[in-house]
Amino acid sequence: MIKHFLTTEDWSQTQLDVLLADANLLKQNPIQSHLSHKSMALLFFNPSMRTRTSFELGIQQLGGTAIILEPGQGAWGIEFEPHSIMDGDAEEHIKEVAGVLSSYVDMIAIRAFPAFKDWQIDRLDHKIKALAAHATVPVINMETIVHPCQELALMMTIKQHFKVVKRKKFLLTWTYHPKPLNTAVANSALLISSKFGMDVTLLCPNENYLLDEKYLTAAKAQCDEHGADFTVSHDIESAYAEADFVYAKSWGALPFYGNPSNEFEQRKYFKHFRVDGQKMALTNQAKFSHCLPLRRNIKATDEVMDAPYCVALEEAENRLHVQKAMMLNLMGHQLKQS
Numbered sequence: 001m002i003k004h005f006l007t008t009e010d011w012s013q014t015q016l017d018v019l020l021a022d023a024n025l026l027k028q029n030p031i032q033s034h035l036s037h038k039s040m041a042l043l044f045f046n047p048s049m050r051t052r053t054s055f056e057l058g059i060q061q062l063g064g065t066a067i068i069l070e071p072g073q074g075a076w077g078i079e080f081e082p083h084s085i086m087d088g089d090a091e092e093h094i095k096e097v098a099g100v101l102s103s104y105v106d107m108i109a110i111r112a113f114p115a116f117k118d119w120q121i122d123r124l125d126h127k128i129k130a131l132a133a134h135a136t137v138p139v140i141n142m143e144t145i146v147h148p149c150q151e152l153a154l155m156m157t158i159k160q161h162f163k164v165v166k167r168k169k170f171l172l173t174w175t176y177h178p179k180p181l182n183t184a185v186a187n188s189a190l191l192i193s194s195k196f197g198m199d200v201t202l203l204c205p206n207e208n209y210l211l212d213e214k215y216l217t218a219a220k221a222q223c224d225e226h227g228a229d230f231t232v233s234h235d236i237e238s239a240y241a242e243a244d245f246v247y248a249k250s251w252g253a254l255p256f257y258g259n260p261s262n263e264f265e266q267r268k269y270f271k272h273f274r275v276d277g278q279k280m281a282l283t284n285q286a287k288f289s290h291c292l293p294l295r296r297n298i299k300a301t302d303e304v305m306d307a308p309y310c311v312a313l314e315e316a317e318n319r320l321h322v323q324k325a326m327m328l329n330l331m332g333h334q335l336k337q338s
């Protein structure tokens with residue numbers, strides 16, 4: 001069976017800890033030759049700065065080569081629906097794309113955000129599942145409805161600051177943004193913090209901003225396994241109180257999915273969820289992070305972003321190390337721990 005990296009739900013905490021240990025070694029010794037003559041295709045359906053740079057550079061630092069493809073812009077548009085009568089814009093089907101790329105490269109990575117029309121369809125994550133079903137090489141998720149690479153970078157960052165992660169209070173706070181964004185990073189933040197046994201609090205303005213039940217249930221179950229707390233709160237002060245790590249993300253309200261103007265009528269009242277120094281002062285001298293990109297003074301203030309407790313740049317750097325560890329793992333390599 002082919003080993004993919006589609007979601008951390010398919011990987012145990014022990015397996016992820018191996019990746020994180022290798023990532024630490026790669027941080028100290030970035031240049032390796034394990035992937036000499038190996039190659040990967042990076043399929044980008046959406047823009048990226050960190051993901052594209054860190055993957056392209058990462059495989060190069062391991063001796064391999066990356067090929068960037070942007071379907072619909074320089075590469076043919078791709079149809080994902082099975083049995084589709086392809087009379088639209090797409091020139092080829094994922095079955096052929098997966099087959100052809102598998103015959104050229106050793107790994108395929110994909111960034112395919114949801115279509116933002118119907119959450120009941122988007123929540124099935126069918127594009128990456130179709131690619132994985134038809135590829136004969138490992139497939140890596142570079143963000144769909146989850147962002148598992150970001151999860152690894154976040155946990156590497158948390159571990160850099162806390163000797164013991166279990167039962168530390170992790171606050172995932174919704175924050176304001178002018179547009180209704182993808183829930184992927186928020187879903188992922190719940191998955192990884194709960195997998196490592198943190199006390200997880202999800203803070204959002206009201207029930208409309210709750211994440212999909214699948215991720216709430218998974219996070220609660222993982223917290224329960226560790227004897228940790230899982231809390232949903234709409235109260236800013238009590239949620240921030242005694243937090244050890246504050247993670248901010250904006251996302252669209254799922255009941256208004258596909259209807260951005262109606263959704264905006266909800267969100268415009270919640271600009272005060274922006275992370276600022278007053279809120280951070282309520283915490284247990286917490287670290288703050290965000291996956292980036294971040295609109296300053298909209299999602300978090302300059303005071304927060306420029307504070308010594310802001311570790312967002314460390315998290316961004318860690319994307320490089322964890323993805324290299326994961327690529328090595330998928331290609332059958334594990335670095336020697338001393």
Ligand code: CP
Pocket residue numbers: 047048049050051052143150291292293
């Ligand atoms: N955090 C993240 O995935 O950044 P990019 O969208 O720039 O890749």
